[in-house]
Amino acid sequence: MDQNLLFATNSNPDLVDEIVRLTGLRLANYRLGRFADGEVSLHLDSPVALKVAFALGSFFPPAENLIELLTLVNTLHINGVAKVVAVIPYMGYGKSDRLDHPSIPVNARLFVQALEMAGVDQFITLDLHSQIISRYFRTTHLELSAMNLFAKRIETLGLTDLTVVTPDQGGIDRATSYAKDLGKNDIVVIEKHRPADDETEVVKINGDVAGKNLIIIDDMIQTGKTIQTAAAALKQAGADDIYTAVTHFVYSAGALETLNNDVNFKKIFITNSIPVPAGVKLSEKFEVLPTQEILAYAIKPLLTS
Template sequence: MERLRGMQAPDIIVFAGSGSRNLGRAIANNLGLELGASELLRFSEGNLFVRVLENVRGRDVFIIQGTAFPANDNFMELLFWIDALKRASAASVTAVIPYFSYAKGDKKDEPRVSIRGRVCADAIAAAGADRVVTLDLHAPQVQGFFSMPVDDLISLPVLCETIAARNLHDLVVVAPDAGYAKKARLWANRLQTPTAIADKRRVDHSESAEIVELIGSVEGRTALIVDDFTISAGTLTDAARILIERGATKVYAAVTHALLTGSAMERIDNSPIECLFTTDSVETQPAKLSEKVEIVSVAGLFAEAIRRIANRESISVLFQ
């Protein structure tokens, strides 16, 4: 991808935390920049220590740090980076969070539980962030937890471009549950395909759910299951099995955030899924990715957002 032009390089600087070093490097490369110098120390008792090794006084700073494995360490590291940069007199600090893990805690749906997404949003604000850029929040209303601007980018155009290039025959987009049906229709409109919906039932807080019914026809078609994230891959693989039983000829899957553990890899390898398309929003998975997983980079998307924010331009075009 060509490096983005129109950047006032002396005015901005991009750093990356340990949760997003590879993506951060790719974003900086897209901008024609080098990552800002920094260091992270992990002490034996678990404490983290961050140090900024560049002069950021009066500059607009972007810190790229996902909050996946280990989620709590990476989130605390993000807060420390924000605080260090503000104390170093940065003109502004934008937290670029490719995967905001605690967005799943967006409501109080049972007694005596925390709204974790709100707690994390308050912590980011208290640390001193001026803006947040993230990708495919689990629930759009999480933006309302923040007291600062939030740009919730969408991976759909990037993933759809990759999938369209595969020229999959007689494609049908499948939502893994009714809650994702609206977004699945956006996928279908982009790919110009029909949709189907899997009826999913989740009875507890385990990372698995049961597919109990399929709404729509997939017989004789190539099915594409779409979702915002997967952890255990249980829903994806169960849906794939049912789709094959209902006559689908092949099954693919696409998710924005792939939080995949060892058991998830085994499920994918043993499932009918031909390929799982996902972004590089998560790069700290504890297990080696299956050969069935294809990574699609969103570095260009984040780089364009950063360029537009730095140049005080609208980023609404990125949501089309």
């Protein structure tokens, strides 16, 4: 019998078959659903004791996704699996990461520790919102990046005078890494002020952008206001075409229509870490890049023969 089994919540259905194909993992026999009152139900239809279980699941809104992942992990744990590896394409609540603001929750730490208590032995994540979150993992944690994926796609465009931009100082390391993938040494850093939640103002643009093609690099888009404000300031400073590469696009936050109608963006590259919702059709301005090969590459060395 297979020693390695794949389990998945309902968050990323498009990734399940692809990961099975790329890794050789067998999709386990289980039923994840709902009780009559809407609570999460789960039934394992075959033994899992002493198996290595890979639990695939993101927790973008709604909160049901997180509850499903916690339920799945803990059920595997109490049924005697040898190891639970949580594969999380998008780890939500990343903005709630600060310990120096006593008046707000630190949900990033709370949910990492909740998953560990539920039974996760190892984490695989993709482009966390901040490096602060990495400190909250007490078990083995591997963070993957989609930056090389974006770099390869951008290279095919054959752009000249391309400069990498980070929309805030918190993304300097990410933008620097991406620039190296493109063979660039310098980046442009935007300093911003946040007068209120989900509101930003550009204070200063550090670097020359006049007459240049730009690629704005970030980990996620929620409302889209940060990169919208950045793009407007860059255009005003004389930038030519502006592209954006963002790992996680949170559709529920309302950015899709706003960015689609924004003439400052030539192209917006995103990934399938969060699936396109049913009934939503993306315009040609958006291009979704697949993450399954990145995830599979990280999973393969963990398979037990």
